[in-house]
Amino acid sequence: MLLILFFAVCYAYDKNVAKVSVDLCQSAYCVTDKWDCLTCDSMADLDYIINIEDTKAIQGFDRNTQSIFTAFRGSSNIHNWIENIQVTRVAPYNDSTITVEKGFYKAYSYVKHEIFENIQTLSAKYDTTRLLLTGHSMGAAISTLMAYDVINEYPEYTISYLVNFGSPRVGNPAFAKRFNTYNIRNYRVTHYYDIVPHVPEEILGYRHVANEIWYNEENSRYTICNDENGEDNSCSNSCSPIHCTSTSDHLYYLNVTMGNDNGSNC
Numbered sequence: 432m433l434l435i436l437f438f439a440v441c442y443a444y445d446k447n448v449a450k451v452s453v454d455l456c457q458s459a460y461c462v463t464d465k466w467d468c469l470t471c472d473s474m475a476d477l478d479y480i481i482n483i484e485d486t487k488a489i490q491g492f493d494r495n496t497q498s499i500f501t502a503f504r505g506s507s508n509i510h511n512w513i514e515n516i517q518v519t520r521v522a523p524y525n526d527s528t529i530t531v532e533k534g535f536y537k538a539y540s541y542v543k544h545e546i547f548e549n550i551q552t553l554s555a556k557y558d559t560t561r562l563l564l565t566g567h568s569m570g571a572a573i574s575t576l577m578a579y580d581v582i583n584e585y586p587e588y589t590i591s592y593l594v595n596f597g598s599p600r601v602g603n604p605a606f607a608k609r610f611n612t613y614n615i616r617n618y619r620v621t622h623y624y625d626i627v628p629h630v631p632e633e634i635l636g637y638r639h640v641a642n643e644i645w646y647n648e649e650n651s652r653y654t655i656c657n658d659e660n661g662e663d664n665s666c667s668n669s670c671s672p673i674h675c676t677s678t679s680d681h682l683y684y685l686n687v688t689m690g691n692d693n694g695s696n697c
Contacts, residue, residue, distance in 0.1 A: 444618055444644055444655055445592075451475075451495045452565040452594035453620075453685045455502035459489045459570065460690055461697030468697045470687065475500065478556075479549045483541040486573065490549050492556075498563040498591040499553045501546060501577065505568025505597075507691065509627075509678055512569060518631045520603060524583075529609060531602035532631060535572040546577065547585065554588070561591045567689050568627055568681065571598030571619075575610070575640060582613050593617040596684045597627045600637035607638040611659055617641070621667040622684055623648040624677040628667050643667060650686050 454470040461468035466477040472495070479490040487504040506512035520530035554560055562581065566574035578593045598619055602610075619642050621628045631637045643656040645666035656663035667675070682689045688696045 444653075445616075448496060448563075448592050448616075449594055449618060449620060449644075450685060451493060452502075452563070452592070453567075453596055453687050453689075455489070455493070455500055455563075455565055456504070456567040456570065456596060456684075457687050457689055457696065459487060459502045459504035459567075462489055478553060481542050481545055481549075483545075484538070486538045486541045488542055488546060488570075488573075490546070490553065492553065492559075493563055496561070496563050496591050497559065498561040499550060499557060499559060500563040500565070501550070501574070503566035503570030503573045503577075505566070505570045505689065509568065509681065509690070513626065513630060513678075516599070516630055518635050520636070526605075526609075529602065529605045531576065531606055532572070532599075532637070535569065535599075535601060536576060538569065539573045539576045542573075543577070543580070550585075550588065560588045562588050563592050563594075564590060565592075565594045565596075566598075567596045567684070569599070571595035572601045575601045578613075578615065578617070579606075579610060582615070590615045594620065596620045596689070597622065597625050597681045598639070599627050599630050600633070600639050602638070603636050604638045607640050610640045618644050620644045620646065620684065622646045622650065623667075623680045624670050624675050625667065625680040626676050626678055627681050629671055629675040633662070638662070646685070648680070650683070 457470040474494045477491040481488045493500045522530045564574045641659045645654045656666035662668045
């Protein structure tokens with residue numbers, strides 16, 4: 432019992448880390464060369480910008496968490512992206528029963544090699560193996576895939592936090608079940624009637640990873656959801672199947688307007 436309480440305290444939702452992460456996610460939409468956007472935190476140092484085939488990530492060091500950060504941008508066109516989600520899955524892992532959405536894995540594959548090469552350099556530069564992984568929308572799916580690889584392929588690194596916003600479902604129940612066994616600080620933040628956490632649909636064989644934090648419409652209150660053994664129908668899933676249609680909720684997290692919109696949010 433004491434051990435359970437210990438982990439509950441250690442891995443309790445940290446609103447400060449969530450704010451650091453959402454700012455990094457929005458910065459990933461905005462930054463082109465200089466660290467001078469509205470959400471570019473002075474406590475973070477930018478070292479790398481990766482942008483390959485519309486998969487964009489920024490990397491550097493965050494002094495708030497004393498971690499190397501990798502933040503993935505969402506799609507540059509949310510409406511087209513939702514319409515073009517590939518509901519087919521691939522089995523890229525040794526365990527062939529674990530499958531993930533084909534489009535997300537393809538987008539991740541474009542940047543994976545460069546991402547981990549940069550982390551090796553950053554680890555030496557900042558003398559740490561701690562990682563902060565975060566993403567919004569499609570970027571949230573990619574950061575989840577990256578976290579899976581860190582745990583299974585790069586044990587020399589430690590995930591300090593995985594914080595995602597408006598993540599779609601990434602893989603099948605076997606993927607979610609395996610992911611939920613990993614002992615990491617993972618916050619899957621959702622906002623009210625955001626449409627994206629409800630795609631691809633459960634009926635197509637997809638499940639969310641656990642630790643949903645569901646915010647109300649005003650971003651003023653949140654619920655820590657009970658979803659370790661399946662999605663919590665009192666959280667984001669409560670609006671399913673007919674009310675989870677909001678793209679405006681998807682583009683507004685923790686009172687930060689997400690996306691580029693021709694530079695107006697940057």
